[in-house]
Amino acid sequence: MGPLRTPGWRGAIASVSKEKAAELRNQVAAIAEASGLDVTVRRSPYPGAILSRTGSLETLSADRTAGHSSSFDLVVVDETGLLPERARELLAGLRSSVSAKAGRIVHISVRGDSPLFAEVLENPATVAHVYAAPDGCALDDRAAWHAANPGLKAGIKQLGYMAHEVMRVQGAPTDEPSFRAFDLNQALSPTREMILSPDDLRACFADDPPARRGPCFLGFDFGEAVSSTAAVAIWPDSGRVETWQAFGDVPSLVERQRRDSAPYVAMEARGELRTYAGRIVRPDAFLADLQSDLAGCRVERAAADSYKDSEVMDFLDRAAVRWPIDFRRVGAGRDGGRDVRAFQRLVLQRKLALTENLSLVTAIAKSTLRRDGNGNPGLDRATSRGRIDVLSAAVIACGLAEPRFDRPKRRRLRHALAG
Numbered sequence: 001m002g003p004l005r006t007p008g009w010r011g012a013i014a015s016v017s018k019e020k021a022a023e024l025r026n027q028v029a030a031i032a033e034a035s036g037l038d039v040t041v042r043r044s045p046y047p048g049a050i051l052s053r054t055g056s057l058e059t060l061s062a063d064r065t066a067g068h069s070s071s072f073d074l075v076v077v078d079e080t081g082l083l084p085e086r087a088r089e090l091l092a093g094l095r096s097s098v099s100a101k102a103g104r105i106v107h108i109s110v111r112g113d114s115p116l117f118a119e120v121l122e123n124p125a126t127v128a129h130v131y132a133a134p135d136g137c138a139l140d141d142r143a144a145w146h147a148a149n150p151g152l153k154a155g156i157k158q159l160g161y162m163a164h165e166v167m168r169v170q171g172a173p174t175d176e177p178s179f180r181a182f183d184l185n186q187a188l189s190p191t192r193e194m195i196l197s198p199d200d201l202r203a204c205f206a207d208d209p210p211a212r213r214g215p216c217f218l219g220f221d222f223g224e225a226v227s228s229t230a231a232v233a234i235w236p237d238s239g240r241v242e243t244w245q246a247f248g249d250v251p252s253l254v255e256r257q258r259r260d261s262a263p264y265v266a267m268e269a270r271g272e273l274r275t276y277a278g279r280i281v282r283p284d285a286f287l288a289d290l291q292s293d294l295a296g297c298r299v300e301r302a303a304a305d306s307y308k309d310s311e312v313m314d315f316l317d318r319a320a321v322r323w324p325i326d327f328r329r330v331g332a333g334r335d336g337g338r339d340v341r342a343f344q345r346l347v348l349q350r351k352l353a354l355t356e357n358l359s360l361v362t363a364i365a366k367s368t369l370r371r372d373g374n375g376n377p378g379l380d381r382a383t384s385r386g387r388i389d390v391l392s393a394a395v396i397a398c399g400l401a402e403p404r405f406d407r408p409k410r411r412r413l414r415h416a417l418a419g
Contacts, residue, residue, distance in 0.1 A: 001037045001052055009055030010071065014094060015078040018061040022047035024078060025059040070097040075105045080120060081112030081187075088116055110181055113189040122258070133184035135261065136198040136358075136365035139166045139176070148185040173197060186365070187261055193369040195340060195379065195391070198361045200347050209353040210238035215300035217404070218323065219397030221389040222283055222308060222315065223247075228273075229281040230390040231290055232397040233297075234352070236404035241354040241397075244293070245390045246286055249275040260387050262362050272359045287319035299323040300404075303396050305330045328396060330379065337376030339399030340369070346398050351405055363391035 013028075015021040025041070025048050032039045032050065040051040050057040058070075075094050083090070098105060107120055111132065121128050133144035145162050146152055152159060162183065169179045176197055181190035214237030223229040231244045245267070247256060253275065257264040267273035276285055304312045306327035316325060328335040346352050354360075367388050368380040379392055 001032075001039070001054070005054045006073070007054050009073050011055070011057045011074040011076070012060050012070070012072050012094075012097070013057065013076045013078060014060040014090070016061075016082055018047050020078065021059040021061045025050065028057060071100045072097045073101050073103045074098070075103065077105060077107045077109070079109045079112075080107045081109040081114045081117040082190075083114050083116055085115065091116060091120075110185050110190075111187040112181060113187060113192070118187070118261075131185060133180075133186060135186055135263075136361040137184070138199055138202065139169060139179070139197070144184060148183065170199075180365075188366065189368075193377075195364060195367045195369055195377075195395075196344055196347060198364050201357075201361055201364055204241075204347060204350055204352045204354060205356045206353045207355070209355055210235075210240050212240055212297055213238040215298045215404075216294070217397055217401040218299055218302035219393040219395065219400065220302065220304040220312070221392040221396070222304065222312060223281060223389055225279050228387055228389045229283065229286050230393040231286075232390065232394040233294065233299075234397045234401040235297075236401045236407075239351050239353045239405075241352050241394070242293075243272060243354075243357060243360055243390050243394070244286075244290060245273045245359050246281045247273070247275050248279045248281055249277055250279045262366070262387060263358060267359045267362075270358055272357060283315035284319040287315060287321050291319070291321060301326060301400050303328050303400050305392075305396075326400070328399065330381075330392060330396065335399065336378035337372075339395045340377045340379065342402040343395045343398040346402060346405070359390050360394060363388040367391055 013021065013024050015024055022043075025043075028050050029039070029041045038052065042049045042051055047059045047061060049059060072094075075098055077091070077094065080091075094105060097103075107117070109117060111117060111121070111130070120126055121130065131148055131150055133141070133148040137144040140163075142159075145159075149157050149162075151157050152162070165179055165183060169175050173196075174193065177188055177192050177194055178190035180186045181188055212235050214235055216233045216235045219232045219234075221227075221230045225248070229246045233242045234240070247253065247264070251259075253264040253268060253273075256262075264273060268275070274289075276282060302323045303326040306329055309327045312325065312327070316323070328339065330336045330339070369377045370380040371377055379388060379395060381388070381392070
């Protein structure tokens with residue numbers, strides 16, 4: 001209706017459901033009415049359209065056939081980050097629908113955990129403006145609020161709302177993923193269950209953590225080309241925690257960082273991450289360096305995923321490691337559920353102490369729990385994005401170490417011999 005109007009112009013708004021599409025149609029109609037524009041609102045067939053003398057704006061639901069055989073000048077896709085994988089055909093149809101007129105597609109969305117939207121954002125043909133808080137940021141970080149919500153300064157969203165929501169979420173931890181997805185625009189599902197909050201781990205950070213004292217317990221996660229290799233050590237006598245993580249140097253950390261949306265370069269600069277030559281980490285080289293780092297420490301027990309038991313034994317033999325090794329099922333079964341709960345207890349009870357650790361905070365922020373039929377929690381490793389390998393190693397280490405915490409020390413008895 002404005003100075004850019006073109007005879008025969010056709011636009012469309014595609015949304016995740018018919019109800020949401022109809023709501024958007026009503027919003028457009030209300031704006032048109034308030035602006036004194038001469039438009040007709042068509043409500044049938046549902047979800048309807050807005051018509052003018054020079055063109056039309058149609059509303060489409062996330063049906064796989066939506067957009068097929070159409071010819072649009074502009075398509076606006078609402079909440080692409082919440083679209084499921086099965087919506088891939090919908091997006092393909094919408095791309096085809098703008099081809100005849102060399103039209104454009106605009107996506108307006110929270111990032112969510114949709115691989116479809118991640119592909120859109122990373123495509124070099126996309127002009128992307130992303131307003132998001134850093135992964136794993138503190139809930140009450142006001143700089144993070146503004147990074148995700150540039151409208152806060154203009155009063156489009158209220159600071160009071162953000163402060164109130166943070167207080168509410170701190171008292172209802174299961175709502176944290178939805179706050180991070182919708183209000184901080186972090187790349188995660190608003191309905192998922194995290195292992196715990198990154199803020200819970202931050203409470204265990206110490207500028208000067210206690211020394212390595214007594215025996216240590218090791219958890220391993222041996223990776224492949226895409227995943228990292230990680231190890232976590234815990235000293236129950238002092239609560240000290242140390243982590244190691246490694247990637248092959250092909251592709252580069254910058255490329256891995258872009259693909260996984262994780263700050264690997266910063267982790268390397270902090271000494272939390274190292275790289276080894278090649279596409280995968282040679283386990284014998286990683287283990288040799290780990291042995292060197294743990295020189296003088298007694299490793300009482302170590303454990304890894306039983307899925308790779310034969311490979312792990314071969315890794316240890318080639319590296320001439322003689323640590324006692326166990327194998328645990330890391331899914332939502334008996335071992336996995338017990339280990340996850342051990343990790344949660346040790347963190348929430350603040351029995352662990354470690355220097356500020358970006359790699360573990362990032363992994364927690366990207367974690368997802370799944371539960372078996374008995375309600376046992378386990379880390380969900382099925383996600384294709386977000387490396388949580390160091391967290392997996394930490395969970396295993398906590399399962400091994402927790403029984404040793406607060407164990408009463410044996411008193412030495414002196415025997416008097418009467419002659």
